[in-house]
Amino acid sequence: MIGRTLFAAVLAGIAAGFVMSAVQMWQVVPLIMHAEAYEDGTAQAAPAEHDHDQGHSHAHEAEADHGHGHSHSHEAETDHGHSHDNGHEADDGASGHGHTHDGWMPEDGIERTTFTILANVITGVGFALVLMAAVMFSGREITMRNGLVWGTVGFFVFAVAPAAGLPPELPGMGGGEVAPRQVWWIATAAATAAGIAAIALWHGIAAKAAGVVLIALPHIVGAPVEPALDSPVPAELAAQFVAASLASAAVFWAVLGVAMGWLLQREPVTREAAT
Protein backbone atom coordinates (compact mmCIF):
# COMPACT_ATOMS: atom_id res chain seq x y z
CA MET A 1 0.00 0.00 0.00
CA ILE A 2 2.71 2.41 0.98
CA GLY A 3 4.69 1.19 -2.00
CA ARG A 4 1.84 1.99 -4.36
CA THR A 5 1.53 5.46 -2.91
CA LEU A 6 5.23 6.13 -3.34
CA PHE A 7 5.10 4.67 -6.84
CA ALA A 8 2.33 7.10 -7.76
CA ALA A 9 4.52 9.97 -6.54
CA VAL A 10 7.45 8.73 -8.60
CA LEU A 11 5.30 8.48 -11.73
CA ALA A 12 3.89 11.98 -11.24
CA GLY A 13 7.40 13.33 -10.66
CA ILE A 14 8.75 11.73 -13.83
CA ALA A 15 5.88 13.14 -15.88
CA ALA A 16 6.25 16.63 -14.43
CA GLY A 17 10.03 16.46 -14.89
CA PHE A 18 9.64 15.74 -18.60
CA VAL A 19 7.07 18.49 -19.09
CA MET A 20 9.32 20.94 -17.26
CA SER A 21 12.25 19.85 -19.43
CA ALA A 22 10.35 20.84 -22.55
CA VAL A 23 9.53 24.30 -21.17
CA GLN A 24 13.06 24.68 -19.87
CA MET A 25 14.76 23.76 -23.16
CA TRP A 26 12.52 26.21 -24.95
CA GLN A 27 12.54 29.19 -22.56
CA VAL A 28 15.32 28.83 -19.99
CA VAL A 29 18.35 26.97 -21.33
CA PRO A 30 18.92 29.39 -24.25
CA LEU A 31 19.35 32.17 -21.66
CA ILE A 32 21.87 30.03 -19.75
CA MET A 33 23.85 29.39 -22.92
CA HIS A 34 23.73 33.08 -23.74
CA ALA A 35 24.93 34.06 -20.27
CA GLU A 36 27.83 31.64 -20.45
CA ALA A 37 29.21 33.63 -23.34
CA TYR A 38 29.29 36.68 -21.06
CA GLU A 39 30.62 34.68 -18.15
CA ASP A 40 33.42 33.56 -20.38
CA GLY A 41 34.09 37.11 -21.49
CA THR A 42 33.64 36.10 -25.10
CA ALA A 43 30.35 37.87 -25.78
CA GLN A 44 30.23 41.48 -26.86
CA ALA A 45 29.96 43.89 -23.98
CA ALA A 46 26.77 45.65 -25.05
CA PRO A 47 24.70 43.67 -27.50
CA ALA A 48 21.73 45.48 -28.96
CA GLU A 49 19.48 42.46 -28.79
CA HIS A 50 19.14 39.18 -27.02
CA ASP A 51 18.39 36.81 -29.77
CA HIS A 52 19.86 33.59 -28.51
CA ASP A 53 21.31 32.40 -31.76
CA GLN A 54 22.89 35.77 -32.18
CA GLY A 55 24.33 35.41 -28.74
CA HIS A 56 26.14 32.32 -29.80
CA SER A 57 27.50 33.86 -32.91
CA HIS A 58 28.65 36.85 -30.87
CA ALA A 59 30.57 34.44 -28.78
CA HIS A 60 32.34 32.99 -31.76
CA GLU A 61 33.08 36.34 -33.28
CA ALA A 62 34.37 37.70 -30.03
CA GLU A 63 36.51 34.66 -29.60
CA ALA A 64 38.01 35.28 -32.97
CA ASP A 65 38.34 39.02 -32.53
CA HIS A 66 39.75 39.30 -29.07
CA GLY A 67 41.31 35.95 -28.55
CA HIS A 68 41.48 36.51 -24.79
CA GLY A 69 44.37 34.15 -24.65
CA HIS A 70 42.11 31.25 -23.88
CA SER A 71 43.79 27.98 -24.30
CA HIS A 72 40.62 26.29 -25.47
CA SER A 73 39.99 28.15 -28.68
CA HIS A 74 39.72 24.86 -30.50
CA GLU A 75 36.88 23.90 -28.25
CA ALA A 76 34.99 27.12 -28.75
CA GLU A 77 33.17 25.68 -31.75
CA THR A 78 31.55 22.96 -29.69
CA ASP A 79 31.48 24.81 -26.39
CA HIS A 80 29.59 27.89 -27.53
CA GLY A 81 32.06 29.89 -25.56
CA HIS A 82 31.09 28.74 -22.12
CA SER A 83 33.77 28.56 -19.57
CA HIS A 84 33.36 25.27 -17.85
CA ASP A 85 36.73 23.95 -18.68
CA ASN A 86 40.31 24.97 -18.62
CA GLY A 87 39.52 28.54 -19.56
CA HIS A 88 38.00 29.49 -16.24
CA GLU A 89 41.06 31.17 -14.81
CA ALA A 90 40.60 34.00 -17.26
CA ASP A 91 36.97 34.22 -16.21
CA ASP A 92 37.82 35.15 -12.64
CA GLY A 93 39.22 38.45 -13.66
CA ALA A 94 36.24 39.30 -15.80
CA SER A 95 33.48 38.46 -13.36
CA GLY A 96 35.22 39.34 -10.14
CA HIS A 97 34.45 36.17 -8.26
CA GLY A 98 36.00 32.80 -8.19
CA HIS A 99 34.01 30.43 -10.32
CA THR A 100 35.45 27.09 -11.07
CA HIS A 101 34.02 24.09 -12.79
CA ASP A 102 36.53 21.32 -12.49
CA GLY A 103 36.41 17.73 -13.48
CA TRP A 104 34.17 15.88 -15.88
CA MET A 105 31.32 17.71 -17.48
CA PRO A 106 28.90 16.76 -20.24
CA GLU A 107 29.68 17.86 -23.77
CA ASP A 108 27.42 20.52 -25.19
CA GLY A 109 24.66 19.20 -27.38
CA ILE A 110 22.95 15.85 -26.93
CA GLU A 111 25.03 14.84 -23.93
CA ARG A 112 24.45 18.03 -21.96
CA THR A 113 20.75 18.04 -22.85
CA THR A 114 20.41 14.41 -21.81
CA PHE A 115 21.99 15.05 -18.44
CA THR A 116 19.85 18.11 -17.88
CA ILE A 117 16.67 16.16 -18.65
CA LEU A 118 17.86 13.35 -16.38
CA ALA A 119 18.56 15.84 -13.60
CA ASN A 120 15.14 17.43 -14.17
CA VAL A 121 13.39 14.09 -13.90
CA ILE A 122 15.29 13.19 -10.72
CA THR A 123 14.43 16.61 -9.33
CA GLY A 124 10.81 16.01 -10.32
CA VAL A 125 10.76 12.71 -8.45
CA GLY A 126 12.41 14.37 -5.45
CA PHE A 127 9.86 17.18 -5.28
CA ALA A 128 7.05 14.69 -5.91
CA LEU A 129 8.14 12.57 -2.93
CA VAL A 130 8.40 15.64 -0.72
CA LEU A 131 4.94 16.75 -1.84
CA MET A 132 3.66 13.25 -1.14
CA ALA A 133 5.18 13.44 2.34
CA ALA A 134 3.36 16.72 2.90
CA VAL A 135 0.08 15.11 1.78
CA MET A 136 0.67 12.19 4.15
CA PHE A 137 1.64 14.34 7.13
CA SER A 138 -1.22 16.78 6.58
CA GLY A 139 -3.91 14.13 6.79
CA ARG A 140 -5.57 15.76 3.79
CA GLU A 141 -6.25 14.23 0.43
CA ILE A 142 -4.81 15.05 -2.93
CA THR A 143 -7.22 14.65 -5.83
CA MET A 144 -7.34 15.86 -9.38
CA ARG A 145 -9.59 18.70 -8.26
CA ASN A 146 -7.35 20.04 -5.50
CA GLY A 147 -4.07 18.97 -7.12
CA LEU A 148 -3.57 22.47 -8.43
CA VAL A 149 -3.81 23.81 -4.86
CA TRP A 150 -1.15 21.36 -3.69
CA GLY A 151 1.00 22.28 -6.68
CA THR A 152 0.61 25.97 -5.90
CA VAL A 153 1.76 25.36 -2.35
CA GLY A 154 4.84 23.57 -3.69
CA PHE A 155 5.49 26.43 -6.09
CA PHE A 156 5.41 28.97 -3.27
CA VAL A 157 7.51 26.82 -0.94
CA PHE A 158 10.24 25.81 -3.39
CA ALA A 159 10.21 28.55 -6.03
CA VAL A 160 8.67 31.85 -4.93
CA ALA A 161 9.90 31.99 -1.33
CA PRO A 162 13.55 31.09 -2.05
CA ALA A 163 13.56 33.31 -5.15
CA ALA A 164 12.35 36.27 -3.09
CA GLY A 165 15.72 36.28 -1.33
CA LEU A 166 17.91 34.48 -3.82
CA PRO A 167 16.62 35.17 -7.34
CA PRO A 168 17.52 32.40 -9.79
CA GLU A 169 20.91 33.32 -11.16
CA LEU A 170 22.52 32.83 -14.51
CA PRO A 171 26.06 31.47 -14.80
CA GLY A 172 28.49 34.26 -14.04
CA MET A 173 26.20 36.05 -11.59
CA GLY A 174 26.73 34.10 -8.41
CA GLY A 175 27.66 36.22 -5.42
CA GLY A 176 29.37 34.95 -2.31
CA GLU A 177 29.79 31.54 -0.83
CA VAL A 178 27.50 28.75 -1.98
CA ALA A 179 27.03 26.98 1.37
CA PRO A 180 25.35 29.84 3.32
CA ARG A 181 22.98 30.44 0.40
CA GLN A 182 22.12 26.74 0.30
CA VAL A 183 21.40 26.81 4.03
CA TRP A 184 19.17 29.88 3.62
CA TRP A 185 17.40 28.30 0.64
CA ILE A 186 16.57 25.10 2.54
CA ALA A 187 15.64 26.94 5.74
CA THR A 188 13.36 29.26 3.77
CA ALA A 189 11.58 26.37 2.05
CA ALA A 190 11.16 24.58 5.39
CA ALA A 191 9.89 27.69 7.20
CA THR A 192 7.49 28.53 4.37
CA ALA A 193 6.12 24.98 4.33
CA ALA A 194 5.69 25.00 8.10
CA GLY A 195 4.02 28.40 7.95
CA ILE A 196 1.56 27.34 5.26
CA ALA A 197 0.82 24.16 7.22
CA ALA A 198 0.14 26.18 10.37
CA ILE A 199 -2.23 28.49 8.53
CA ALA A 200 -4.02 25.80 6.54
CA LEU A 201 -4.24 22.98 9.07
CA TRP A 202 -4.46 24.55 12.51
CA HIS A 203 -7.31 26.49 13.99
CA GLY A 204 -7.03 29.60 16.05
CA ILE A 205 -5.57 33.01 15.60
CA ALA A 206 -2.32 32.08 17.33
CA ALA A 207 -1.59 29.33 14.82
CA LYS A 208 -2.35 31.64 11.90
CA ALA A 209 -0.11 34.34 13.35
CA ALA A 210 2.68 31.84 13.93
CA GLY A 211 2.33 30.76 10.32
CA VAL A 212 2.68 34.30 9.05
CA VAL A 213 5.74 34.82 11.23
CA LEU A 214 7.31 31.60 9.94
CA ILE A 215 6.76 32.63 6.33
CA ALA A 216 8.12 36.14 6.90
CA LEU A 217 11.05 35.23 9.15
CA PRO A 218 13.57 34.13 6.48
CA HIS A 219 13.02 37.41 4.65
CA ILE A 220 13.35 39.47 7.82
CA VAL A 221 16.61 37.69 8.58
CA GLY A 222 17.59 38.15 4.96
CA ALA A 223 19.43 36.00 2.48
CA PRO A 224 23.23 35.88 2.56
CA VAL A 225 23.64 37.77 -0.68
CA GLU A 226 26.55 39.76 -1.90
CA PRO A 227 25.40 42.06 -4.66
CA ALA A 228 26.98 40.97 -7.91
CA LEU A 229 26.99 44.40 -9.45
CA ASP A 230 30.18 43.61 -11.29
CA SER A 231 28.54 40.72 -13.13
CA PRO A 232 29.34 40.62 -16.82
CA VAL A 233 25.83 39.30 -17.54
CA PRO A 234 23.45 42.06 -18.73
CA ALA A 235 20.59 42.91 -16.37
CA GLU A 236 17.99 42.39 -19.10
CA LEU A 237 19.19 38.83 -19.56
CA ALA A 238 19.07 38.25 -15.81
CA ALA A 239 15.53 39.63 -15.58
CA GLN A 240 14.35 37.45 -18.47
CA PHE A 241 15.93 34.49 -16.76
CA VAL A 242 14.17 35.02 -13.43
CA ALA A 243 10.80 35.23 -15.17
CA ALA A 244 11.50 32.18 -17.34
CA SER A 245 12.78 30.18 -14.37
CA LEU A 246 9.72 30.91 -12.24
CA ALA A 247 7.40 30.26 -15.18
CA SER A 248 8.93 26.84 -15.82
CA ALA A 249 8.70 26.05 -12.11
CA ALA A 250 5.02 27.07 -12.13
CA VAL A 251 4.33 24.68 -15.01
CA PHE A 252 6.21 21.94 -13.19
CA TRP A 253 4.27 22.32 -9.94
CA ALA A 254 0.91 22.59 -11.70
CA VAL A 255 1.55 19.39 -13.67
CA LEU A 256 2.94 17.63 -10.60
CA GLY A 257 -0.01 18.50 -8.38
CA VAL A 258 -2.66 17.55 -10.91
CA ALA A 259 -0.85 14.38 -12.01
CA MET A 260 -0.38 13.23 -8.43
CA GLY A 261 -4.00 13.95 -7.61
CA TRP A 262 -5.14 12.06 -10.69
CA LEU A 263 -3.01 9.03 -9.84
CA LEU A 264 -3.90 8.95 -6.17
CA GLN A 265 -7.61 9.51 -6.39
CA ARG A 266 -7.69 6.33 -8.46
CA GLU A 267 -5.93 4.55 -5.64
CA PRO A 268 -8.57 3.38 -3.18
CA VAL A 269 -5.84 3.40 -0.54
CA THR A 270 -5.90 7.13 -0.06
CA ARG A 271 -9.30 8.21 -1.29
CA GLU A 272 -10.92 8.70 2.05
CA ALA A 273 -7.95 8.65 4.35
CA ALA A 274 -8.34 12.23 5.51
CA THR A 275 -11.10 11.46 7.95
Added chain:
Amino acid sequence: MLNSPSTSSQAVSLSSQQRMAAGVLALIFGAFFLFGVGFAHSNTLHNAAHDTRHALGFPCH
Protein backbone atom coordinates in the same frame (compact mmCIF):
# COMPACT_ATOMS: atom_id res chain seq x y z
CA MET B 1 -5.71 -5.27 -2.28
CA LEU B 2 -8.92 -7.14 -2.62
CA ASN B 3 -12.10 -5.35 -1.82
CA SER B 4 -14.57 -7.83 -0.45
CA PRO B 5 -18.14 -6.54 -0.30
CA SER B 6 -17.98 -6.22 3.43
CA THR B 7 -14.82 -4.14 3.38
CA SER B 8 -15.57 -0.55 4.19
CA SER B 9 -13.67 2.25 2.56
CA GLN B 10 -11.99 2.90 5.88
CA ALA B 11 -10.55 -0.57 5.86
CA VAL B 12 -8.68 0.00 2.62
CA SER B 13 -7.40 3.42 3.54
CA LEU B 14 -3.96 3.94 4.94
CA SER B 15 -4.05 4.12 8.68
CA SER B 16 -2.62 7.21 10.26
CA GLN B 17 0.42 5.19 11.24
CA GLN B 18 0.85 4.05 7.65
CA ARG B 19 0.48 7.63 6.49
CA MET B 20 3.24 8.71 8.84
CA ALA B 21 5.44 5.85 7.66
CA ALA B 22 4.77 6.68 4.02
CA GLY B 23 5.44 10.36 4.71
CA VAL B 24 8.75 9.69 6.43
CA LEU B 25 9.86 7.33 3.66
CA ALA B 26 8.83 9.79 0.94
CA LEU B 27 10.58 12.66 2.70
CA ILE B 28 13.82 10.70 3.11
CA PHE B 29 13.93 9.53 -0.51
CA GLY B 30 12.81 12.90 -1.85
CA ALA B 31 15.39 14.81 0.17
CA PHE B 32 18.06 12.36 -0.99
CA PHE B 33 17.26 12.97 -4.67
CA LEU B 34 16.99 16.72 -4.24
CA PHE B 35 20.26 16.90 -2.36
CA GLY B 36 22.07 14.96 -5.06
CA VAL B 37 20.71 17.04 -7.92
CA GLY B 38 20.49 20.44 -6.31
CA PHE B 39 22.93 20.75 -3.43
CA ALA B 40 25.77 18.23 -3.47
CA HIS B 41 29.16 19.89 -3.82
CA SER B 42 30.61 17.08 -5.91
CA ASN B 43 31.95 18.61 -9.10
CA THR B 44 30.67 15.74 -11.21
CA LEU B 45 27.14 16.01 -9.81
CA HIS B 46 27.27 19.79 -10.11
CA ASN B 47 28.38 19.71 -13.73
CA ALA B 48 25.90 17.02 -14.72
CA ALA B 49 22.98 18.90 -13.16
CA HIS B 50 24.35 22.39 -13.91
CA ASP B 51 21.52 23.67 -16.09
CA THR B 52 18.87 22.16 -13.83
CA ARG B 53 20.36 23.89 -10.80
CA HIS B 54 20.37 27.25 -12.54
CA ALA B 55 16.95 26.81 -14.10
CA LEU B 56 15.29 25.90 -10.79
CA GLY B 57 17.05 28.54 -8.75
CA PHE B 58 19.13 26.23 -6.57
CA PRO B 59 22.08 28.23 -5.25
CA CYS B 60 24.87 27.55 -7.68
CA HIS B 61 28.49 28.75 -7.70
